[in-house]
Amino acid sequence: MLSCFSRRLGTLRRIVFFSFASSVAAQNLAVPLNWVNTTSNLTRESREGLANGAAATFLSEVNVNAGASAGLPSIRYFTSTYAVLSLQDYYSGNSTWSTTVFNGMQNYYQQYGLYGVPALNNDPVYWGLAFFYAYRTYRQQFFLDLAMMAHNLTYTGAFITSSAAASGTGAGRNVSFSPPSGCTNTTIAGGVFFHQDVLNDTTVNAETITPFMALSAYLFEQTNEQLYSDAAELSLNFVINHLWNGVYVQDSFVVASCQTDNTTMDTFNQAFFVEGLSVWANVTKNSALTTLLESVISNVTTFKTWSLPDGVIDESKTRASNDLDTKGVFVRGLTEARMRNPGTDLAKYIDTYTTVQFNSVINNALATGTNFYAASWSGPAVSSFNAAGSLAAVDVLNAAFSIATPSASSASPEGSGDPSTTSPAPSKSGSSKSSNAGVIAGSVVGGVVAVAAIVGGVLFLRRRRHRRHAHAVEDGTTVDDYAAQIRETDTVTAEPFMLQTPFIQSPTKGQRLNAPQAPSSSSTLPQTATTLESSRASTSAHDPDAMSEPVDNGDLPNLVRRLYSMLHGPQGEPPPQYEN
Template structure:
C-alpha cells in the first residue's frame, strides 16, 4: 500500500526539508570526477577558446539569418542568445552587428512561434525562447527595440497562460474548448502554459515553454520592476516544482492536464530550465525555501546518471521533446552558470558547480575539439568536419568556463574545487541570511525522526482500515515504480494493457476516458510530446523501449512524433477580457493550497493520511522551535 501513498511521503519529506534542508542535498564532488574538476587554463585562454568557437560558427550564418544547415527555431534562438551572452559576459561588442542584423533579418521573415519553415506548427516553446534571445540581445547591446520585442513575445505567450482562478474553476482554459472538471491535474495547473496556442482541444504543457517563460519573467521584472512579471514568473516556477516534478525531484518534460498523462523522459535541458528559473527567483526573493529547492535541483542535475557519464561528462538524451535536443546539455550549463553568478558567496554550491563545469570544459577542449570545431558529444572524438551543432553546445560550456574566473584572477585561485568527496562550508547568497550549523544538524535529526514516525503512522493507518477493505480490492498500480514489478505477475493481477515507457497515466486519478481515440485532439496530424502509449501485448518495440503493464483498462490516447505535424495559423488573441501582462497588475501567486486537492484523490479514507501526517509534521517542527510550515495536499 505504500506505493499508493508515495505522494504523501514525498510531501512530508518536502515539509521536513524546510527544517533540515541539507538532508536531501549532496553537493560533494564525486571521486569519479577527480582529475577533471580543475584546470590551469587562465580566463584569457578560456575566453580565446570561446571567441574562436563563436567565430567559426558565425561564418556559417546564411544571408537569411539562419544557419546554413538548420532553420530550427529553438536552435537559432539558442545561438543568438549564446552569442549575445558571450559579449555580455566578456564586456565586448564583438558580435553586435552579427547578432542584431541577422536576428532581425531572420525573425522578420518568419513567425517566431513557428519553426522557421512554411506551414510549421506554432508552439509557445518556440516563441518564448526567441523572446529570451531578444532580451539578451537588448542587455548586451542596449537596443531597446529588442526589449520591446521580448515583451511582445511574452505577452503573446501569456495568451496560453493558466491563472489560479482558471485552474480552480477547472472549466475551459485560455483558448481551450475542453472541460477539465474530471481531471485530477488541472486544479494544480496554475502557472502552466499550453504548448500549442492554436489547437483548442490540446491540453499539453511542456517544461521548455514554462521554464523560459519563468526565466524571462524574472529578467523583465528586474528590468522594469513591474510586479505582474514577478507574479507570473513565480507561479510558473511553482508549477515546475509541482506538477512537472517527479517523486525524485527530477523535472518532467510534458504533462497533458486533460488526460493527466506524463512524459517521464528525462534530459539535462528539462532540469536546466528548472534550475534556471529557481536561480533567478531564489535570488530575487531571497526565499530560503526556493534556495533549498535550487540546491537540490543543482545536485540532481549534476549527479543524475540519466544524462551524465560516471566521470560527470554530460550526455545527449532522446526524449523527443525539444526541437533542438542536442542543445539540452547547453541549457543546463547555461542555468548552472547563471546560478553561480547569482549566488557567488554560497561556498559549497559554487564549488560544486565550478567542479562540474570544469569537467565539461576539460571534456570539450581535450576530447571534442579539433581546432575551432567541436563535436556534439563532449566526450569526443573530435569532428572530422565542422559541426554547427557541436559549436553551439561548446559555446555555452566555454562561456561558462571563462565567466567563472573573475577578471585579473589567477586560475589556481578560482578554477579549482574542494577535495573529492567533500564540500566547502556552506554559505548562503549575499541576499540570504546564513543558517547556524547547530540548527542544520538539529533539523536533520528532526527530519530523520519525522520520517520514522511517518512510516509508523502509515502502517497504523493501514492496519486500522484494512478490515474495512474488501479482500478483492487491488492496490493502485503506479506504472513508473520498479518496486511494483512483482505485482504484474501476481495471481491477483487483472488483465493488462501495455504502455510504452516513458509515458504513463497518473495512476492516482480516477479518469474516465470515453473513446479516447475519437478525441479530435489525437486524431489530427498535429504532434504532442506524449507519444507512444498504446494497447498491445507484443514484445518491446524496435527502438528498445520497454513495455510496462498498466493496471487500468482506461488507456492513454495514442500520441505522435514531436516533429511531423504542420499547421499554419494566425497568432492567437489574448483570453477574453485579458490584457497584456506588460501593463496589467494581477493578484499575488496563490499558495500551494490554492493548487487544489491531491490529483485523483476520491475517498475519505485516503484523505485521512495527509491530515494525520500534517499534524505529526507540525508537532515535530514545533518541538524544534520552528513555526510549522503550511501543510496541504498537492
C-alpha cells in the same frame, strides 16, 4: 503514467523532501569523488579566446541570416545562437557581437515572426529570452520591449491564470481542461500549454513552462510589473507540484487526463528550471527557494541517465542528433545560478561541474587545429562542422571563462568576431581592453541601432501610457508553496507582434511520437490573424484601453516609419521543411 494514488504519494514525498532539504543541502553539494579533471590551468583570457573562436567559426559555417536555408533544424538553434553571442559579450564586458545580434534577430523575425510550423508556445518564449539577454548586455530598450511582447504572446494564448484554472476554460483551449476528480489537490494555475495551434491539446511540458517561468522572473526583476511576478510564481509552483519528482523535472503533464510522462529524461527539461528558479530565488530573497535550488542542482548534475561516471554529460544514446545542443543550455542555466550565488558552496560546486565539462570538451570533442566540436563531449572529435556540437560548445566555453578570474596583467580580449582573423588556439590579444556595462551601452552605435532605439522609445511610451489604464489583478488567488504571496496591484500587458511567415522546423522525435491530431474542423484552427484578434480580445479583458490607440504611421519619424513597415509589412514565402 502516474495514477492518482501515485500522484498523492508524490506530493507526500515532496513535502518530506522539502522539510529535510535545508539540513542536507551542504552534504548534497559535496563534489563526487569519481568526477575527473575538476581543475584547469588555462587562464581566463585563453578560455575566452576559445569561446570567441568557436562562436566566430559557427557563424562562418552557418549563415543565420538565411533563415531555414541556414541548415539549422529548429527555432531553438536560432534563439540559442543569439543567446550565446549576447551572453559571451555579457560575461566578457565587450560588445563584439552587438551588430550581429541586432541585425540577425531583426532579419529573422522580419521574415518569419516568432512561431515555427508547427506553432509551439515555447517558440516566442525562446525568442523572449534571447531578446532579454540582448537587452541585459547592450542596454537597448528596444530589446526589452521585444522580450515583453514575446512573453505576452504566450501569456495571452497559453498561460493558465488562476481564474482559468478555476473554470477549466480559456488559456487558448477550446475544450475544458479541469483535471479529473481525485487527480490533485493543488491548483493547475501557472501551466503553459505546449501546442499553439492544436486547441484541444492540454499538454503542459517542461520545455515550455520552465523557460516561460525564467522569462517571467527576468522581466519582473527588470520592470517590477505584477503580471510577471504572478506568472513566475504560478509557473514555478506548477512545476513543483506537477513535474518535479524530487530528483528531476519530468517531461510533461496532460492536465485534462492527469497523466505524467515520467519516461522522457533529459538535461533540457532541467535547464530553464534551474535558470528560472535561481533568478526567482535571488529576486525574492527567499531562502527556502535557495535551498530548493541547491537540492535541484545537486540532483540534476549527478543523475545517471545523462551523466557518465566521470561527471561528463552524455546524451548521445537517449537524444536525437538534432537535440544534442540542449546540454549546452543546461550549462547555461547553471551559469546563471552560479552568478546569482557568488562565493557560496553552490557557486564552487557549479564551478567544478563546469570545469569537468570544459576539460572534456576541449580534450575530447575539439578537433586539433580547428574550432570544430563534436556533439559528444566524451569524443571522438570530428574533422567537420557539426552545428549541434559547436553550438553546445559555445555555451560551455562561455561558462568556463565566466568563472575564471582575469589575470592581473591582462584584461579580457574584445575579439573581432571575424572568423578569418580568429585563431583556433587560445591566445591573448595585444589590443585587449576592459569594458563595463556603461561602455557597452555606449558602444552600440550606428544607424540601425539608432532606429531601433527610437522605435523602442515609441513602444515604451505607449506601454507606459497603457499601464496608467490597467486594471487590478482580476482575482486574489494566492500562490501555493514556497513563493511569496501575490500582491494585488495593477497589471500591464505588452502588445503582441504582428506575426510574419513562420519558420518551418523539423519535429523532434518526441514531438513526432506524442503530437496530438489536429481537429478536422476548420473552425477550431483559426488563421493567424484570427488568433491575433483573439489574443487582443483577451488582452483587452484586462485593459480595455490598451488596444484602443493604434500606431499612427503619420506621427512617426521617417526612419521609425520605415522600420515599422519592415516589421509589419508583407513577407515572402515560408522556408522549406527540413528533414532530420
